[in-house]
Amino acid sequence: MSHNPPDNIYLPKLARIAHIKEEVAGERSIKTFRLEFVNGDGFDHQCGQCAMLSIFGRGESMISIASSPLIKDYKQFSIMRVGRVTSAFHDLSVGDTVGIRGPYGNSFPVDDWRGKNLIFIGGGCGLAPIWPVITTAVAQRANFKNITVFYGGRSPRDIMYRAELEKLRGSADVHLSVDKSEEGWNEFCGFVPSNVMDKAPPPDNAIAITCGPPIMIKFVIQNLQNLGFKDEQIYTTIENKMKCGIGKCGRCNVGKDYVCVKGPVYSWAQLKNLPQEY
Amino acid sequence: MSMEKILDKARLNDWIAALAKGGDWEVHAPALEDGVWTYKPVGDAVRMDHPNTKQPPKGFSFPQREVFFSFEQIKGEAPRLTQVMPDAKRRAVFGVRPCDGRGSVRMDRVFADNVNDPYYQARRKNVAYVGLACNTPPAATCFCKSVGGSPVSTDGLDVLLTDLGDRYHVTAVTETGKAMMAVAGSPLADAAAADRKRVKQVHHEAEAQPQRAVNNPDAVPAKLKASFNSPLWEELARACIGCGICTFLCPTCHCFDLNDEMTGTVPIKGNRVRTWDNCQFPDFTMHSSGHNPRENTAARLRQRVCHKFQYFHENFGMLQCTGCGRCVSECPVGIDIVAVVNKVAEHVA
Numbered sequence: 001m002s003h004n005p006p007d008n009i010y011l012p013k014l015a016r017i018a019h020i021k022e023e024v025a026g027e028r029s030i031k032t033f034r035l036e037f038v039n040g041d042g043f044d045h046q047c048g049q050c051a052m053l054s055i056f057g058r059g060e061s062m063i064s065i066a067s068s069p070l071i072k073d074y075k076q077f078s079i080m081r082v083g084r085v086t087s088a089f090h091d092l093s094v095g096d097t098v099g100i101r102g103p104y105g106n107s108f109p110v111d112d113w114r115g116k117n118l119i120f121i122g123g124g125c126g127l128a129p130i131w132p133v134i135t136t137a138v139a140q141r142a143n144f145k146n147i148t149v150f151y152g153g154r155s156p157r158d159i160m161y162r163a164e165l166e167k168l169r170g171s172a173d174v175h176l177s178v179d180k181s182e183e184g185w186n187e188f189c190g191f192v193p194s195n196v197m198d199k200a201p202p203p204d205n206a207i208a209i210t211c212g213p214p215i216m217i218k219f220v221i222q223n224l225q226n227l228g229f230k231d232e233q234i235y236t237t238i239e240n241k242m243k244c245g246i247g248k249c250g251r252c253n254v255g256k257d258y259v260c261v262k263g264p265v266y267s268w269a270q271l272k273n274l275p276q277e278y
Numbered sequence: 279m280s281m282e283k284i285l286d287k288a289r290l291n292d293w294i295a296a297l298a299k300g301g302d303w304e305v306h307a308p309a310l311e312d313g314v315w316t317y318k319p320v321g322d323a324v325r326m327d328h329p330n331t332k333q334p335p336k337g338f339s340f341p342q343r344e345v346f347f348s349f350e351q352i353k354g355e356a357p358r359l360t361q362v363m364p365d366a367k368r369r370a371v372f373g374v375r376p377c378d379g380r381g382s383v384r385m386d387r388v389f390a391d392n393v394n395d396p397y398y399q400a401r402r403k404n405v406a407y408v409g410l411a412c413n414t415p416p417a418a419t420c421f422c423k424s425v426g427g428s429p430v431s432t433d434g435l436d437v438l439l440t441d442l443g444d445r446y447h448v449t450a451v452t453e454t455g456k457a458m459m460a461v462a463g464s465p466l467a468d469a470a471a472a473d474r475k476r477v478k479q480v481h482h483e484a485e486a487q488p489q490r491a492v493n494n495p496d497a498v499p500a501k502l503k504a505s506f507n508s509p510l511w512e513e514l515a516r517a518c519i520g521c522g523i524c525t526f527l528c529p530t531c532h533c534f535d536l537n538d539e540m541t542g543t544v545p546i547k548g549n550r551v552r553t554w555d556n557c558q559f560p561d562f563t564m565h566s567s568g569h570n571p572r573e574n575t576a577a578r579l580r581q582r583v584c585h586k587f588q589y590f591h592e593n594f595g596m597l598q599c600t601g602c603g604r605c606v607s608e609c610p611v612g613i614d615i616v617a618v619v620n621k622v623a624e625h626v627a
Contacts (some may be wrong), residue, residue, distance in 0.1 A: 083566030
């Protein structure tokens with residue numbers, strides 16, 4: 001048995017991999033891992049929060065929790081193979097046990113958005129951090145007005161959550177895009193910010209939530225502003241390298257804020273006043 | 279409420295012996311080893327004529343390297359984690375200069391803020407600092423007064439000693455300090471009226487010693503905030519070789535790394551280890567994608583200076599620099615935090 005007192009923040013809880021799905025193949029492949037806490041010793045989270053995942057012997061990596069807080073039986077993480085720990089994750093199998101501690105960071109103020117139109121804009125693996133908000137909003141569909149989801153990848157093969165997005169069409173307007181079109185692609189061709197301009201969602205009573213590569217976020221925000229969105233209506237999440245998750249190891253700060261504590265969720269009204277160190 | 283005593287210098291070792299015996303304290307004091315002043319468990323003769331130690335005493339609560347837990351895992355099975363907590367030994371550190379006492383106050387804030395750090399707290403609660411006032415002329419690199427300190431500050435200390443020639447004046451700062459002074463077998467004697475008068479005079483003279491200064495320190499946080507995009511940072515950092523000595527020797531730098539160190543592969547065995555880390559290294563902030571939010575020495579010097587003189591002030595209402603001067607005296611290329619702050623503040627509208 002692991003010795004796991006609740007007061008030692010650095011000691012991970014244990015979770016078993018219950019399911020693995022390959023979302024995107026290739027050099028920077030993305031897999032979604034479903035983790036179940038061992039012996040039910042887990043924690044609840046809110047939309048937008050992250051968790052520090054461990055592979056013992058390899059180390060830790062901070063990953064956003066991609067499943068809705070309404071799901072209590074497991075937590076889901078979509079992980080791109082890019083560094084030492086994430087690559088090791090891609091080599092694991094169902095039944096393997098990993099470490100998990102958290103949750104860390106602030107969250108999207110979903111309850112404040114009741115009665116509003118929600119517009120989600122994701123690119124690449126940036127769909128994962130906003131996916132808990134999308135699925136929570138859909139699960140509580142009556143609380144919100146129109147739900148619109150923009151999502152794009154480089155090519156049709158880079159579209160993650162493909163089946164889930166198709167299922168989403170029943171409850172939300174879904175606008176997919178690819179940077180480069182291929183045979184059989186009959187949706188928008190071009191970058192995500194262009195797709196947003198093409199569909200031009202109105203800013204009235206709306207909140208826009210965006211996550212993706214920094215360059216995409218930059219142009220999405222510009223385009224939203226061109227469409228009349230105010231800074232307070234635009235939300236995004238940022239990431240920085242993290243080791244502790246509790247504002248002490250000193251590396252994830254953007255100005256005075258440690259992203260692991262004060263972030264990762266910011267409105268553009270907040271973020272535009274912080275130095276651009278992310 | 280204050281407790282003031284006098285200690286005959288010849289009996290310093292008797293007090294230390296009493297603390298070891300009657301109070302179960304492991305006593306550490308500065309020792310000159312190979313020309314370097316270092317905190318060491320006390321040997322025969324304790325001398326406290328050190329200017330300051332090369333390293334601050336922060337390692338007593340935040341060691342350079344510590345194991346958090348060990349792990350053992352057979353592939354495909356659940357790992358076994360064994361927490362490794364610090365020992366419960368009480369450590370009394372003698373000869374801590376007031377700048378380093380104030381450094382400890384800042385470390386305490388960081389490790390208690392938001393969520394308690396269990397390893398830091400386990401050590402810190404068993405550490406007592408017996409400070410030594412600075413009443414000789416300050417080093418050329420000292421600047422404690424302009425960052426809110428003083429050569430006779432008691433902040434962060436449990437006891438303050440003041441050198442009165444053949445004797446120390448001894449003041450209790452905390453309840454722990456009082457208990458240390460009252461330990462069984464203590465050679466401390468009551469302070470006479472003349473001693474009390476003398477110590478006031480010595481402190482007054484110490485505080486009047488001229489030092490170099492951070493100019494207009496109250497205005498510095500706002501000035502730095504306005505300096506973020508200044509081209510001055512690039513100029514000021516041009517000489518920096520990124521060695522990181524400034525932060526490793528700083529009494530308030532708390533950044534750390536966490537890594538797994540393997541001791542066996544079948545089964546997977548190893549330790550999760552915390553070590554000091556350093557904001558002057560590119561890897562410190564580099565994402566696994568290769569993107570680095572602080573991609574050059576200018577951004578990293580700006581981070582060190584702004585953390586101490588702006589961000590920490592915004593978060594905790596105090597500067598994170600205590601003016602010990604180590605980063606100034608030890609920098610191999612002569613980067614001087616006082617000169618940097620003054621220059622940036624002067625050039626920003």
